[in-house]
Amino acid sequence: MTQHPILEIKGLHKRFADHHVLRGIDFSVAPGERVAIIGGSGSGKSTFLRCMNFMETPSEGEVWLDGTRIGTERNGRVTYPEKQLCSVRERLGMVFQQFNLFPHMTVIQNVMEGLVTVKGMPKAEARRIAEAELAKVGLSEKHDAWPGRLSGGQQQRVAIARALSMQPEVLLFDEPTSSLDPELVGEVLRVINTLAGEGRTMLLVTHELGFAYHFATKVIFLADGVFHEVGTPDEVLKNPQKPRTQDFLRRFGEFAF
């Protein structure tokens, strides 16, 4: 790909005290790419994703967004001004495993909140956009419901609409279906699939290997704090070259592509 990357990571390390979770990651994402990140539990998949939008502060390394380095380096120390992080997070939407909807706001208020509070948009305009995003995730009839009254699948779709409302350039999904009852997984994956059809740039941490195979343009197997194996879905999921990857896939058992 000749297009310049929307997101680029150089020499990323993350330590929690003396727990060295990410150990030197170099990576770039081109616009329109869909990256699936797989790996064992506790291998650092969430940490990696959270370093992209600075929910975690990288211990070392650089994050570049659309050609701009995030953070300011002075005397060898990098600081991250809050203003800059806010704008980075506006541009990188995130969807969490636990939805993290605001329980004291109705569905439509959840989706409008970023537009009104962060973008300073008039309420009427924010409402129009929020309605469109809710229609996209198939929840038009739930505008005035409280999040607590919705099923897990519906809550996650509201969370996706909330992320979409900010018109992010990249979407980060951290195991969006892992806390859902099996019968609710499909409705969320269908929404994510629709977004893929729109050519959006997305990073998805998932254990749904079958979905990852169809969804992704690139698959990453994360182990020992590094990108152990990277390639197309066929390369990584069907013909993994490294024993470690083969092991992981075998332990995951059969999955239908």
Add this chain to the structure above:
Amino acid sequence: MNYTPDFSVVWANWPVLLRGLVVTIEIWLPSIAMGLAGGFLIAQARLSRRRWLSGGSLVYVELFRDTPVLIQLIWFYYAFPILVGVQLSPFAAALLGLTLNTSAYASEIFRGGIKSIHRGQMEGALAIGMSRAQAMRRVILPQVVKRMLPAFTNRTIEVAKMSSLASVISVHELMYQGRLLSSTYYRPFEILTAVAFIYLVLIYPGTFLAGRLEKHLARSS
């Protein structure tokens, strides 16, 4: 018991009691309002990762929670001026003491409330580009206030009652006027009963409304 109560002394002196009630309210509401605002800031300090901030605010909170309020008020009237070289009026000393006392208790309520809100709420707010301050104002605080409403109500009631202690440093509030009247007219039974009744009338509507509000909020989610 062959004492014949005569409440006419209360009617005759109602303007004095009313003046006292006004002063009581003038101590009560501002010290609650300022104490809550201060308590929010102290809670931030308590939750700070900086040791000198969290440690310092802990000492502050314990000083006010583990000493009698009566001593605190007297201290701000008689001892504090020696420390700073400025004499406070009884009213100012009482207001200062009750405000700081309230801020110490309120900070613990805020702190407990903020900690009880799942970390995911802050992250959900930050992830759409909110600053920490915006997240606090739009997402965390509304949930804290709702969850902690009973505790805030109790504190408000406590402060109304504590304000009566200001009478010992001669703040001319309700309790002070009551004691003055009862020793002037030798009618402590009628006057102190009336004073207690006025406190009841002052405090009960607050308790009642808070109860209603709590039920209403519980329904809305």
